[in-house]
Amino acid sequence: MQPHEVFLQQLITGLSNGMIIALIALGYTMVYGIIELINFAHGDVFMLGAFLALTLLGVLGMEAWSPTWRIGGVAIMLVGSALFCGGLNWTLDRVAYRSLRRASKLSLLVSAIGCSFICTNLGLFWGGVPMEVFAGGVAAAAPKDFPQLIPQTNLLGASAIRITPADIAVVVVTVPLMIGLVFLVNRTRMGRAMRAVAQDATAAALMGIPVDRVIGITFFIGGALGGFASVVYALYNNTIGFQMGYRAGMDAFTAAVVGGIGSLPGAVLGGLTIGLVRAMSDQYLETQWTNTIVFGMLVMILIFRPSGLLGTTRREKV
């Protein structure tokens, strides 16, 4: 491979990975935007979404489907995981977070950490389901292979640079979702209600906005984005495991902060930045330093822009 080909390839890889991170980061940033909770369980909700997708794949026997039908299969998984993760996130809010609205933010954080542990354990159990896709469930904790529904063949033929249908799928799923989300938040009644609650929950309640319901719906949407992301992640990486929520969540959370937490375009920008920095650092520095580079960059960005790349500086309430 020529040096410029290597660079282009890393650009493509970095963007694909970055899109997936961005999609997860959107779920973080939505929830943070509305109740200022770093939702630690988000990464694990995302992980469970991937397990659901693999279960659907196994139950419906999608591996045997023809290529056209497989696209339908992907759509089924996307919808299924999104509804499931959305519902799960909504349930967590209802059961574990809602009663803590008036408590300190830190209690809420601990509740989210607790939910994260619970979800991790559920993922472990899920991996033990005796189905063929989970390798009979014999080794529950082992990583699970997620079959290649979208092939990883090179669309550019014999070229040294590879763009695969999986890369395309990432873009095809992610970009419309991002646009739809921006539309939802900025142009719809529900979006306006969300922004009002984020701005000032008490005032919003006084204006007749059902605050708890709006927050619940935000959790649902955030979770659903995690569900979409889980399917894209699984199709792209072809492996899922019960501990995958940790790194995915950590990357996405970092992305949300780099972009300016609470800002939707910020989360996307942050995700892409992290994806690209990771790829370039792997290539031009040493892989073992990549995490240091990513977090070092985070510190640098925050030193010069204390509210992230696209975040607005909010005055602390006095």
Next chain:
Amino acid sequence: MKNTLPTITFILIASLGLFASFAATAAQQSESSKGTLHLVSSLPRTGSANAQTSTMVNGIKLAIEEVNGQIDGWTITYQDLDDASPQRGNWDPTVEAQNANAAAKDRSCVGYIGTFNSGAAKVAMPILNRAGLVMVSPANTYPGLTKPGTGEANEPMVYRPTGKINYFRVVPADDLQGTQAANWAKSLGAKKVFILNDRELYGKGIADVFQKRAKEIGMEVVGFEGTDAKASNYRPLVTKIKAVGPDLVYFGGTTQSNAGQIAKDLRAGGYEGLYMVPDGCFEQAFIEAAGDSNLNDKTYITFGGLPAEKLTGRGATFREAYHKRYGSDPEAYAAYGYEAARVLLDAIARAKTKDRAGVLAAVAETVDFDGVLGKWSFDANGDTSSKVMSGQTVKNGKFEFVKVLGD
């Protein structure tokens, strides 16, 4: 304080649970004619290593069941201790020390099977050494634990504060496996190798040995990188690998540290050369994690011993018994666990006095042991004398034995 009630309830429930568990532990002290000899294993049972340690515990239990839990009228009891904690998701030094201390204090305990991670062994070894309790590891491969001159200057004496050897392992150390792997890589025709390691004690250690040997025998090492075991994929790294064009990629690591994902990304990224991994990946879970099509025909796995289907005599019996008991073929780790337990049981049977000192002496005198990993003895350092290394490949989603590695 109007909110005292929940607090009290909380503490009450917690202490009830505590009490119930104590009562249960106390209730199970069994009786027999001559007394009880206790074995424990200390392996990471919570978190990602669970898959491997489960098969290991299966092997240990099978060995004990085979003697019906009785030797010479003594009852053999066994306890499966967890050296991981939920919040770590991996081995926890505090818990390991706790396990070792508990075993050291329990006078009926005559054998300690563990640890899984060499790092954990470093914590447990001095504690058990002082207690004179024999420790047989089914998995530690860090050479410095037993062999002078392979690790730090003060190793391994630092693990033997009493000066006596109480630590034995049934698996060959990394220095053997890494060297054999490099030799094999060369004989497979590899000229340029790219070496990866998972930056953990086992993976880094074996990758270092591989690199040293590869250079000695004239292979070109075109890259040496430490990976992140928690990364979601390794595509950028694969591009980097492809750009320098190696014909073999060696990964020092385990299924847990993502050997499967690396295989997958290598193929998805269009790398077409060979891929070699050590015995940490010699388990069906590796093939399942990687997907067979990514491994078939181009993946090579080294292993300290012979694979189950090549075993004869003692090993073949083991394979049948294991299959009958658990419904699947034993994997590498099951064989290691079984071997470790059998060494102890064999020593108990031979021991002149059925206590710690007797069992320790008997383990040290293990000679020409007819085990599932071959016929072997413990050498003066406590290492297995077995130098049998086998190489396998993957065909049609199954491991297939290729040859016995040797010089």
Next chain:
Amino acid sequence: MRGRFGAITIILTCAAVVPIVDLALPESLRISEAVRGVFLYAILALGLNVVSGYAGLLNLGIAAFMAIGAYAFAILTCEIYPFQVGFWPGILLTLPIGALAGFVLGAPTLRLRGDYLAIVTLGFGEIVQDLLKNLDTVTKGTQGINPLPSPSFGGEAWTASDEYKWYYLLLAVLVIVVLFVRNLERSRLGRAWFSIRQDELASRSMGIRVERVKMLAFSTGAAIAALAGGLSASVLSSTGEPSNYDFQVSILALCIVIVGGIGGIAGVLVGALVMVGLNSIVLVKAAAALAALGIGGQGNVLLSPNNWKYLIFGLALVLAVRLKPDGLLPPRIERSMR
């Protein structure tokens, strides 16, 4: 009237008699060794409590300072390095080294607002891990550094089996740390911390030098965490792997502080007892007991008690904050100020 000095005294006195009760119990029921682990986490959490409880700065990377303490102690004392200063100087030096590390992280970042600071501390935790792993010529990478010295009072150096000596040493250090932070919270500096936590802007206009005060909180917390790290390394006679000080440890420390009652010493002690006790006493003994009863076997993931640990730990966290949102033993001042 803040404090709850009575509660603190009761807890520490109970802790002092545990080994005596322990000796009367059969081997399988003894817990003093596990309680020792509680002390270490209590010291770590007291350090975090200075940062997050007193000054209100969310710190998600306290384990990094613990790691720095452990490795500093190891490099200063281990026989494979040239320094070999011995146990006591080594342990005491972890304090300034930890404080310095806190300063290095804090200096550029302390002006960040709430959760932005939190993510920087989280990132710092990851960076420290990478440094410890990658700079292996100094830190021995993933091998860990061993053996490490233990204290001796004239006689022979202790070993891990001198458990009661260790027990009382750690308890003594815990008492010293408790007295230290108790004095801190009543000092001028302590009042400044409470003030900036309540209202940074108002404190600034009252003449409190907010940056300096925050910095002191950060460094103090880091120093105490480093002390916990040095002690834990000495108890184990090894630093263990760098990943023994990862994010999960920071999270456990944070849970201890919040479940116990953020901002109060008694709360932190109770939190450490409940969280670490659940982890290393209740779950361990319960799993062992179930296994001994023959419950738990192969074939089904649900049957092994070990597979339930995450779930139980998570449920405990959710229930604890659900039932007691301010913690099990919240500091009294919090109530009066609501």
